[in-house]
Amino acid sequence: MSVLIDQTSRVIIQGLTGNVGRFSARDLIAYGTRVAGGTSTSKADTEVEGLPVFPSVRAARESTGADVSLVYVPAATALDHVIEAFEAGVRLVVYPGDGLPVQDAIEMRAAAKANGGVLIGPNTPGIISPGKAKAGFMPSFCYTQGPLGVISRSGSLSYEACFRLTGAGLGQTTVIGIGGDAIKGLTASEALALLHADPDTHAIVYLGEIGGQDEYEVAAYAARSGAKPLAALIIGRQAPPGKKMGHAGALIGSHADTHAAKMKALNKAGVYATGTVTGLVTAVNAALAGVKLARARTA
């Protein structure tokens, strides 16, 4: 199985007629995703990439039954588009954009909750269930089907990490980009809960960094009895304190934000944690060996 998205998902793209929307539509279709169409506020009732363009999410849903929306609009109008999607009944909304005011991220998350939906983003490449479907712009060749659930705060790092995992024959159920901002649609602990409940996910890989509290949520999950084995890659050893490292969330303000403090908490909770991409495959193999060990014991 996989979480949140699979071959039965029907995806629409809000902002389909823009450059990014068109490229992404071709890319999603090439991957086998069922793309049902898209919306445009200025170019409705046309066709783009062989897909119907609707004037609103409601119209798109009525006509196609889409349950997932990928939103490619600028930060200035993002909140309105995301609310529109949830209120039209879309179950999963992916907003990849960065530079979103935190006030709007708070409102997006509230809209998801109020409508019983899930938001992924902001500041993320999206989500992919390898071999089944993708809603995002991650490079497809980096992924293959397998037993790992992956959660990442960073888009670019998740490509590199999954490229290595795939190269080592370590495939993935679902790779979720939770994003680098402080207020997230789907948090690390919510993503963990989803992967925990997925029977095909045998081990979880967490890709994190300095700053923020997400890594402590991961440690808290790992310390629970019955938690799935976890491997983690935490980056940012060379980042100086007090300087924002690109991500709004990647800032060392207190001791808990530092690389050393996070590694310590994760190791203590039994996570196979590494501080370098070079060590990732080894750490994941160790976590998977933990799975085999546990199975051998119960057998």
Add this chain to the structure above:
Amino acid sequence: MLLTEHEGKRLLAAAGIAVPGGFVVRSAGALARRNVAYPVAVKTQVAAGGRGKAGGVVRARSRREAQNAVSRLLRTSFNGETPRAVLIEPWLEIQRELYLSVTVDPAAEGYVVLYSPRGGVEIEAGKPPARYDVGPAREFRAYRLREILATVETDAAVRERVIALARRLVTLAATRDCTTVEINPLAKLADGSLTAADAKIVRDEYAGFRAADIAAALEKARRPEPRPISRALAGNLMLVWLDGEVGLISGGAGMTMATMDLIGDAGGKPACFLDCSANPTPTGYRLAFELLDGEPKVKVILVSIFGGLTHMDRVARTMKEIMAGRRSRKPVVFRLNGTNAKRVDEIFAEAGLRNHAALENAVAEAVALAKKRYGR
């Protein structure tokens, strides 16, 4: 973006929150033209914390004392920042110092209100403040905050004043794009009223598109930065100088940091964090090379990009053009991967450039070149 105290107090006053009636001066002479009742508080205006403890606030009983304090404070830098102004306020007879703040917190899924009945400079040393997780601003409930305050604040009149104030602060944060509004100390005066004796407000830089004052402040903050930084900001690149010799041109905060870590592991030191992902265009990359070519401490340039939305065939063509027209002789090492990466080798071959398949090999070569060429 952290505001100075007087900028913050302007926002508070506009939201109907009581602040002392002060004014700003930029020279000691300016005080002579003012009619002031002494004593006054003379407060240096820097966007940095710990000012009170570091002697940035002075009590002056006369114009002479105040002028001396102004001259001295204008010459003194705090936390590496030299003040451009000093705030003069009537000296408050404070009965008790409280602490009240509203800030964005992931655990609250929005805003959180923090309150302590004992505020002031030692707030961090004391008991952690009481906490009310609000969430979105419209979820503020006075009765919820009242329940929480009942456990820490025994004075019912103060409690009600704090609740009214907290509601205004939450509204202010949400409507004016503030990620933190901190009042420390919140002064309880003899008549029982509460006044914001200080203000620490952080505004959301991403909200510049809808808040003209944020956009203007960002523009103003860019000017005094050293030229490469201001040029990078203007060109939509994220540049932070570090003290190493390997200049890193990268895309995406995660891969930039991961590559910096590897440079350190290979025995080198990164010269910068330079993330081009917000402007992955020929103009953006050309600017990145100009900045690093012009910086003497950069001995070698490592281009490490793993593109998703950034198409690597386009990046490769841009790199080819940049390398053909580049004057600097600093060596450049490439590791490009991601969307359309399989076309990179072909494009590079035409120009005699080489692309590393493995990030570790690219890092090793860059670090070795930095050491070899410059005898380190």
